[in-house]
Amino acid sequence: MAADYDAFVMSDTTAMLGFQLVADPTPSKNRLHFDGGRADREALVARLQQLGAAEHETRSVPDLT
Incomplete structure (x- = not known):
């Protein structure tokens, strides 16, 4: 470790990998939150989708390098 x-x-x-304990029960299937720190984001997303991932939401942090 x-x-x-x-709790984290x-x-x-x-x-x-980071794991966080949450108080709320899972309302449906378990999900994985993935922070990708790769220069070629589109290629990373495409590769993960080929492996069965689904992109639920995309967020960005301004001025984060």
Whole structure:
């Protein structure tokens, strides 16, 4: 474990993963929130969709590099 913040933990792996405990029960299927930090976002999204992912919503943070 790379970090343990009680209700949020980060894995110590090559692809770092974070898991957050939420109080609300899952109303339907479990979902995965993915933050992609890659220069070629369109290629990353296309590859994940080929693997079965669905893009639910896209957000950006201004001036984030």
